[in-house]
Amino acid sequence: MDNIMECRNLVKYYPGCLALNSVSLAVPKGQIVGLLGPNGSGKTTLIKLMNGLLTPTSGEILVNGMKPGVETKRIVSYLPERTYLNDWMDVKTMTDFFGDFYKDFRKDKAYEMLQRLGINPKDRLKTMSKGTKEKVQLILVMSREAELYVLDEPIGGVDPATRDYILNTIISNYSENATVIISTHLISDVEKILDGVIFINKGSIVLTSTVDDIRENEGKSVDALFREVFKC
Amino acid sequence: MAWELKSDRPIYAQLVERIELMVVSGLYPPGCKLPSVRDLAAEAAVNPNTMQRAMSQLERSGLIFSQRTSGRFVTEDKEKIEEIKKSYAKEISDEYLRRMYKLGFTSAQITAFLDRTIEESEQNG
Numbered sequence: 001m002d003n004i005m006e007c008r009n010l011v012k013y014y015p016g017c018l019a020l021n022s023v024s025l026a027v028p029k030g031q032i033v034g035l036l037g038p039n040g041s042g043k044t045t046l047i048k049l050m051n052g053l054l055t056p057t058s059g060e061i062l063v064n065g066m067k068p069g070v071e072t073k074r075i076v077s078y079l080p081e082r083t084y085l086n087d088w089m090d091v092k093t094m095t096d097f098f099g100d101f102y103k104d105f106r107k108d109k110a111y112e113m114l115q116r117l118g119i120n121p122k123d124r125l126k127t128m129s130k131g132t133k134e135k136v137q138l139i140l141v142m143s144r145e146a147e148l149y150v151l152d153e154p155i156g157g158v159d160p161a162t163r164d165y166i167l168n169t170i171i172s173n174y175s176e177n178a179t180v181i182i183s184t185h186l187i188s189d190v191e192k193i194l195d196g197v198i199f200i201n202k203g204s205i206v207l208t209s210t211v212d213d214i215r216e217n218e219g220k221s222v223d224a225l226f227r228e229v230f231k232c
Numbered sequence: 233m234a235w236e237l238k239s240d241r242p243i244y245a246q247l248v249e250r251i252e253l254m255v256v257s258g259l260y261p262p263g264c265k266l267p268s269v270r271d272l273a274a275e276a277a278v279n280p281n282t283m284q285r286a287m288s289q290l291e292r293s294g295l296i297f298s299q300r301t302s303g304r305f306v307t308e309d310k311e312k313i314e315e316i317k318k319s320y321a322k323e324i325s326d327e328y329l330r331r332m333y334k335l336g337f338t339s340a341q342i343t344a345f346l347d348r349t350i351e352e353s354e355q356n357g
Contacts (some may be wrong), residue, residue, distance in 0.1 A: 011233035032279055164234065164277065172274045192234075192243060193279045212242040212282065 004148050005028045005050060010043050010059035013201075019045040021203040022036070022059065024068045027179060029147075032170070035183040035191055036222075037200035039232050045181040047152050047201070050181075051078050064147065077146035081153050083137060087126040091119060091136055096141050099159055110143035113169060117162070131158045138166060142173050148179045155189060167193050188223040197222055201231060239284035242279055247286035250276070255295060255306050256317045266296060266304045 006025040012020040020042050027033050035043050048054040049061050052068030063072040081172045085094055091114060114121060117135055121205075125133060134157045141149065155163045163186075171193050174180050182192055191197075191211055199207040206229060214222050237246050251272075254260050266272070273283040287304065290296045292311055298304045307313065332342045 030282065098237060121330060138293065166272060168277060171277070172270065188239065191239075192237065192277060195279055195281050212244055212285075215242045219240055 002028055005061075005063050005181070006065075007046075007049075007061040010046075010049065010061055012042075012049060012054060019203055020049075020156055023200075023203070023205055025198065025205060025208070029179055031181040032174070032182065032193055032197040034187070034194045034197045034222075035098055035181055035200065035225060036185065036187055037183075037206075038185070041200045042068040042203040043200060044072060044152055045180070045203075047078075047150055047183060050150055051076060068167065075145040075147040076101075077141045077149045077155055079138060079141040079149075079151045083125075083133065085125060085137070088124060089114050090122055090124045092121040094125070094136070094140060095121070097205040098143070102144050106143050106145060109173070110139055113139045113143065117165065131162065134158055135166070138169075142169055145175060145178075147178055149174060149178065151180065151182045153184055154182060155184060156187055160189075163189055182202045187226050188221065191222045194222075199226065201230065235275070237276075237278075244282050244285045244289070247276065247278065247283060247288050250294060251286065251290060252316055252318070256313060256320065262306055262310055262313060263304045263308045265302075266306065268303065274292050 003026045005025075007023055007025050010023040010025075011018075012019055022045065023042075026205070035046065037043050039131060045054065050057060050063060050068060052072065054119045056106075061068065064075060066072050089097070096111050097108055098110070099107050111121070114136075117139070119132060119136060119139075123132075134154070136150070138154050138200070141151070151170075154170075158166065167190065170180060173199055182194070190228055194211050196208065197214070198205060209221055214220075214225055220228075235247075235250055237243060251260075251333060260266060267275070270280055273280040276283065287296070287298075291298060293303075293325050294307060294309070296306055296318065297355050319346075329342070337345065
């Protein structure tokens, strides 16, 4: 089993809207992959299907060879685009919560990162700025020793310095065989840390390539290519 | 501090150059042990697989070698390092000449100009 995530002819149809149109895709183990596309292109739908939050209309999606479910949730660490954490919780409670929930959660790692970013474990989610909330959630997600990390817009709300720290956290914390799928439109910030990219538009895969192949063949950055492909 | 990388050229090729320059300039002297791929990747703020690819290329070119259990080292072959240093010098000189010719200087003027510039920079320490 060399692919951590695979889909074949995957279709997701919402009433009045075809969100994914026969997507076939394979993401190999041990890579950091960017899922890139304009707003409303189907990124989050695909991610929700990976996590079993939606069921396919037709076709198939497999995570580590299994249909999304209890078994795959054990090995997938997911950062949703919107928080599901209760805002009365303080950071320590949430850390304990994650520790109870996931066997692979490393509290020491979480506290180390919290300290590094100057977040007080006694602070409640309710009192935090948008950026700090995002940091806390990303720390929780990256403190798991998962096989697949699925990050939906992980750096959208944070300042550039923190962005660098977060990207650094991602490259230094994922283990050799783990895979990271990042959806974002902040391409120039992430492209240095990506192996491959998937361009998605209107529910279809437009391009899959490695970052260095794009630079070699097109003589331009992924960011520049994206602007060209998705020119409005 | 992340390494300064251009956005229109393959990342691994730029990493190869950076590491070559660090060796040539003596930051990593002959026989010196290199940091792990992971540490270097974190320092450069790039993907570890990309750093791995750069390392493999440097190994193939003979500038670094790996010892199965103890990591990667800079070659002891000083001639090899000198050779790379010279090829960089050639490249920089060619570029300099190209730009000076473009500005309309003759070879004699360029030599005189260089001599004077070197003298000035020596005087200023």
